[in-house]
Amino acid sequence: MLSDIPQALDRLCHRYPSLLVDVIAEYEPGRRLVAVKNVTVNEEFFQGHFPGRPLMPGVLILESLSQVAAILLLQGTAAQSGQRVYLRGVNDAKFRKQVFPGDRLRLEITLGRRRTTLARAQATAYVGGQLVAECQLLLGLVPVQTEIHPTALVHPTAQIGEGSRIGPHATIGAHVKIGSHCRVGASAVVDGWTEVGEGSEIYPFASIGLAPQDLKYRGERTRLVIGKRNIFREFVTIHRGTDGGGGVTQIGDRNVFMAYVHVAHDCRIGHDTIFGNMATLGGHVTVEDFANISAGCGVHQFCRVGRHAFIGGYSVVTKDAVPYARTVGNRARIYDLNSIGLVRRGLPPDTIAKLKGAFRYLLQSRLNTTSALRQIELDRSLACSEVRYLVDFIRTSERGVILRRASRRTGEVLADE
Structure with missing residues (x-):
């Protein structure tokens, strides 16, 4: 295909x-x-x-x-x-x-x-x-010719791909590599050892690849690697990695970062994620494919946000957010399966039904987490790769996962929204 x-x-x-x-x-x-x-x-x-x-x-x-x-x-x-x-x-x-x-x-x-x-x-x-x-x-x-505005500050050693456009007063650092057909808006800054994949768009006043906000950082050569066709809206800040976190901040393909989003050092972001305005990731956070983090959310350092997870607006996530679920609140609580999001992403109805069955064990059975996971594995009617991934995600968590249910009042508010 x-x-x-x-x-x-x-x-x-x-x-x-x-x-x-x-x-x-x-x-x-x-x-x-x-x-x-x-x-x-x-x-x-x-x-x-x-x-x-x-x-x-x-x-x-x-x-x-x-x-x-x-x-x-x-x-x-x-x-x-x-x-x-x-x-x-x-x-x-x-x-x-x-x-x-x-x-x-x-x-x-x-x-x-x-x-x-x-x-x-x-x-x-x-x-x-x-x-x-x-x-x-x-x-x-x-x-297709590369277009660089006369007022842009592009270092002679920076690499700009074919067909890319650099806007007025933009700043491109010495070690930056920008792929083909990218757009860098007015007054945006791309610096450090940063690679930007083809077809990406960086809007005015965004700051990409600057030094991490880590007091232990002493100017080491750390990197930011960005995949294809990402969108960084106005005033987004994305920082490079640190030696203590592997030395690289990694962003996959086709992600959308709305205005004022902040991604801290050493984060790992997958493909096809969406970040609402002012969403903030602490250092070392992992966000998996198709996750949706709404406006104003904060994710604590070292947390994971699972595949297809939906984090409601202005939530504070201090543990791992379970895949396929809707999580909301300060502190965040799990609400239920992210059914609407899964349908929009094209998951088959049979798979969604199996995930609902797995969440019934986790949230409604009154079993502890270990016993609930065991019952999910024993229930052959739930067998599918998505359920296996859900079980593995919970078992491999180092900070613990958010499995405490939201109160009825929180549920009513979320339903109204």
Whole structure:
């Protein structure tokens, strides 16, 4: 299956509502790609085309085909050389059938002759197996230049990836490595031994990679490593590691850090997490994949926040927050399974039901934690990888886990929210 589709579309300079590709169905590297566009009635172009009989304009069918062709090209050598794809021409276009709201448009692209800066592709579109449109596309590949504002302070030894943009008055330190297609906003600072993955966005006044707030720190060469497509909003602060904590602060891919978030030294953050405004992590905290830490939360040093955990607003977490659960309060208490979040993340209903069964043992059975874990393991109806991970998370905790239930009053407040 094709990866990095958002990054490819970013090179294509498209955003909603101009993105006309929803799903990649088939992919043969360098040769063929099949995608799907779900044509819904709320598409903006239906408002005036035509009143009383909405149909998809033919030019937008061609546009969707050209976007699919660009994705196919950007997964080859162009993806590594910092190029964008532009539509240069359309030949032999024919429209066989109209496209209406509710149709599922299947878009097929097969690459033909290709040169260094030009490529040809055969494009066809289908609805329900019937041919809708066909054409030949001529596509141009243009190098993307790095843009550094004249007022930015970029050290000569800093490494800036292709297609990245450095805004006015931004400061980039000597040892910084910024990947391709990144954005650094006005007056932002990136310093220290910091690596920023491709497609990341650093908004104005954010401070990334500065020295840790640890009195034992004496200027050692410690690092901050950031993955792909992370978003750091205004006034976010992310600190490097310390020698005592392994020397590195690690952030995965596709995380969102809203305004004023602070991540202290030696933290480990996974993929696809969300941090609300002013959320704060102490040193050595681990936040696992898909966790959601709401606005104003504080997480004590050395704590862990488990996979798919949801921490309610302004909570104070002083022990490990259990995976898949909703935890809220000062001090934080467990509420129940994070069912809404799990559904949004696409977990199967059967898996969610098994997790609910495991939480019944942990929270309602009146067994102590050791006995509850034993019963979960013995209950074969709960067997799945998510439940095994939950059990392992609790057993490997060094600070203890939050398994004390919220009061009824807290539950009522959370339900109202």
